Amino acid sequence: MESQLIEQAKRGDSSAFEQLVKQYEKKVYNIALRMSRSHDDALDISQDVFIRVFRSLSGFKEESSFSTWLFRITTNICIDHLRKQERGEKTVSLYQKDEDGEEFELPVVDLTASPEQHYERKELVEIFRRCVDELPPDQREIIVLRDINGLSYEEIAQTLDCNLGTVKSRINRARNRLQTGLLATGNFFSNRKSNTVGKEVQAK
Amino acid sequence: MSDCVKCARLLSDYVDQQCDGEQREFVERHLSACPDCTERLAMLLSMLEVAAEAPEPVPEGFSGVVMKRIDESKRRRFMPMRFTMMAAAAIALVFIWRLGFGNLPKGITMTAGSAPASASSKAMDAATGGGEAALFGVEENTESAPQTDGGNGSEKGMMRIEGFMGSNIVRSFTSNSLLAEAPLAPEDEDDAYLPVLEANNNGRYAFILLVQDSVLSAEQSAALFDGISRFGEEGDAAVRYYLVSLEDLETLQVRLTEQGLTAESLEVEVVSKDYPLVDEQAPYGAVVVY
Numbered sequence: 001m002e003s004q005l006i007e008q009a010k011r012g013d014s015s016a017f018e019q020l021v022k023q024y025e026k027k028v029y030n031i032a033l034r035m036s037r038s039h040d041d042a043l044d045i046s047q048d049v050f051i052r053v054f055r056s057l058s059g060f061k062e063e064s065s066f067s068t069w070l071f072r073i074t075t076n077i078c079i080d081h082l083r084k085q086e087r088g089e090k091t092v093s094l095y096q097k098d099e100d101g102e103e104f105e106l107p108v109v110d111l112t113a114s115p116e117q118h119y120e121r122k123e124l125v126e127i128f129r130r131c132v133d134e135l136p137p138d139q140r141e142i143i144v145l146r147d148i149n150g151l152s153y154e155e156i157a158q159t160l161d162c163n164l165g166t167v168k169s170r171i172n173r174a175r176n177r178l179q180t181g182l183l184a185t186g187n188f189f190s191n192r193k194s195n196t197v198g199k200e201v202q203a204k
Numbered sequence: 205m206s207d208c209v210k211c212a213r214l215l216s217d218y219v220d221q222q223c224d225g226e227q228r229e230f231v232e233r234h235l236s237a238c239p240d241c242t243e244r245l246a247m248l249l250s251m252l253e254v255a256a257e258a259p260e261p262v263p264e265g266f267s268g269v270v271m272k273r274i275d276e277s278k279r280r281r282f283m284p285m286r287f288t289m290m291a292a293a294a295i296a297l298v299f300i301w302r303l304g305f306g307n308l309p310k311g312i313t314m315t316a317g318s319a320p321a322s323a324s325s326k327a328m329d330a331a332t333g334g335g336e337a338a339l340f341g342v343e344e345n346t347e348s349a350p351q352t353d354g355g356n357g358s359e360k361g362m363m364r365i366e367g368f369m370g371s372n373i374v375r376s377f378t379s380n381s382l383l384a385e386a387p388l389a390p391e392d393e394d395d396a397y398l399p400v401l402e403a404n405n406n407g408r409y410a411f412i413l414l415v416q417d418s419v420l421s422a423e424q425s426a427a428l429f430d431g432i433s434r435f436g437e438e439g440d441a442a443v444r445y446y447l448v449s450l451e452d453l454e455t456l457q458v459r460l461t462e463q464g465l466t467a468e469s470l471e472v473e474v475v476s477k478d479y480p481l482v483d484e485q486a487p488y489g490a491v492v493v494y
Contacts, residue, residue: 014274018271022267030260043266106212107212124254128258
């Protein structure tokens with residue numbers, strides 16, 4: 001029982017905490033990996049997350065679930081990591097505007113195109129990861145939470161401290177952008193006879 | 205907005221069953237008549253299928269490394285302080301009392317007002333009683349009694365009551381002498397946080413740690429720090445470190461209590477203003493008042 005493990009860990013039981021680490025390490029690591037785009041950084045971040053969680057455990061109120069609290073700490077540490085990187089690079093804000101007025105690209109399909117190449121599944125996964133890594137951080141974040149780690153909309157809302165409407169909108173835009181990026185590779189959807197022949201920009 | 209754009213905008217919600225009845229009906233009606241949008245749906249689904257396979261395995265031994273780091277950080281933070289604990293006990297308690305922590309969690313008995321020397325001796329008496337107190341080097345205590353030399357480096361006052369919620373630490377603070385009751389369970393000796401006190405040298409600044417984003421909402425945080433000057437902000441979004449004055453710290457404590465948070469997420473340490481906020485190599489851990 002997770003709640004039992006949490007209680008034991010709060011009392012200083014290391015083995016209980018280790019079980020919690022094992023239970024969540026993959027999701028935490030994958031959030032950190034996609035956000036940092038570096039295996040080394042992802043390892044550091046993931047370790048920091050669990051150490052932070054261990055130290056903060058007594059303050060965990062159980063008003064939210066342990067997992068969303070953990071993911072919240074994870075995403076916060078990831079964003080902080082990116083901010084630290086940014087300081088030296090003087091780049092733009094990590095977060096893009098996520099308003100309704102933002103452009104929405106309609107992926108245009110060409111049903112007459114024939115596939116040039118059939119890709120192995122693992123190659124598609126690699127292309128997918130690469131395209132996720134090219135998204136802006138806020139969109140990487142939502143894709144890794146929803147589509148890679150499979151969190152529910154409610155869990156994401158709690159993790160990111162926003163309402164369901166915002167979650168829907170962010171997922172929609174991030175997927176749209178990702179799909180556009182995947183189309184641009186020219187081969188991800190080749191198995192599906194699709195390519196990019198143009199785009200329609202819809203701004204409200 | 206063309207029907208295709210409208211449909212494409214709804215496809216993400218549609219595949220996740222987030223559409224209301226009207227939206228779902230529109231999407232399904234449109235899909236049945238539009239091969240392009242049907243293809244867009246297929247593309248989206250194929251992308252999501254691949255996404256589900258995108259998680260990468262965690263390097264082997266990860267949890268072991270985490271537990272090792274936790275263990276090491278506990279040792280690093282607490283070992284150097286064991287030897288000064290007894291002598292400083294009363295001073296630190298006075299300090300806490302001065303800060304206005306009137307609502308210290310149940311189980312902590314205040315001994316404010318005791319003179320450092322008598323408290324030290326009292327604590328040492330308790331130490332000779334055995335149990336957990338034996339963990340602390342009594343003789344070293346007297347030798348390493350706090351110095352008040354006014355130098356920045358030595359101007360530290362700290363008290364640690366970490367892992368409060370039902371932990372051994374709290375129970376070890378339940379008596380007036382801090383150590384007489386509730387020794388650590390033997391199997392916990394290595395792992396449990398130890399209560400640590402060091403003399404307060406009336407440093408003017410308090411060092412607080414707030415588990416900000418995981419405990420407080422942004423609004424709560426803004427309200428909490430309204431009108432309070434913060435120095436030397438460090439840390440990250442999840443845990444942030446600030447220096448605030450002792451007066452402001454009292455205000456913070458009142459506000460935390462008002463928000464029903466008591467002081468569980470607050471760390472306090474009296475330090476000089478130039479104290480390195482997040483220096484893992486710093487010889488002392490932060491003072492924690494849960």
